[in-house]
Amino acid sequence: MAVENMKRILVEAQKGHYAVGAFNIVDYNSMRAVVSAAEETSAPVIVQTSVKTVKFWGAEAIVAWLNQIAKESPVSVALHLDHCKEVDFCRKCIDAGWSSVMIDASSLPFEENLAATKRVVEMAEAVAVSVEAEMGEIGGVEEDIVVADEDAHLADPKKVLAFCREVELACFAPAIGTAHGVYKGEPKLDFERLETIAKQTGVPIALHGGTGLADDVFRKGISLGCAKINISTQIKYAFIDGFVDYHNENKVYEPLKPLGAQLERIKKEVKEKIELFGSAGKA
Ligand code: 13P
DSSP states (O other), rough: OOOHHHHHHHHHHHHHHHHHEEEEEEEEHHHHHHHHHHHHHHHEEEEEEEEHHHHOOOHHHHHHHHHHHHHHSSSOOEEEEEEEEOHHHHHHHHHHHHHHHEOTTTSSSSHHHHHHHHHHHHHHHHTEEEEEEEEBBBBEEEETTOOOOOOOBBBHHHHHHHHHHOOOOSEEEOOSSSSSSSSSSSOOHHHHHEEEEEEEEOOOEEEEEOOOOOHHHHHHHHTEEEEEEEOOOHHHHHHHHHHHHHHHHHHHTTHHHHHHHHHHHHHHHHHHHHHHHTTTEEE
16 A cells, blocks of 8 residues: 555544554564554554654655555555654655655644644645644653653643644644653543544544553543554664574574564554554455
């Protein structure tokens, strides 16, 4: 299949009361692992890239890998740009072939966040690409974006509603108490806020900071309207540990062997998440 628009995938998820995993890949092997996991569970999937990953490999290379992988795949795959602060970089990825982008202008005042989001939606709509936006500030570390605990704040449901009335989004990411990276203590999610926002806007909700959340937290979030769940740090750990553990156990200098172990480790963990999110069998 060709790489798909994320909106259709999330509308189906919203209707079916399940969530689609958005897994941050870092190279061809991790991309292949994520798509293979989706194939083995017959699930739709979102291959997500940070801006840093795009800058490392180049946009054209990433699109070429996924076009080749997705062409041979029977499942729906979207290519989504995660947390992009710059409108021009969103444009670059849209032009290169991303089927979805996140403009994250959440650190700006309401009007400026809305204006930047509108500009991206306008350029994306013209070529059937979908858009995610954020409000409030999600704490923690996501690649080069660092939000200190004291700066993190939750999304105001009234402002989110006003925002979502102004722009047509594939999904919306309100800060509801999760954080990027490894949790220091037990995260406290504001489920009431999530429920209010999901009901009032009717827009599929993106849950950020998926690494380290308990299974019940995912289930509750999905029951209240989360249709896209982001997992990044867990993939980074599986990527490094899958390779290093193989090497430590076998001490052979044949790169394809630890790369194979890395692929299997990522695939296993992605499959577990797909099952948990309820998207298995929904491709
Ligand atoms: P984690 O790194 O905590 O899994 O968060 C991923 C995320 O939300 C990416 O935007």
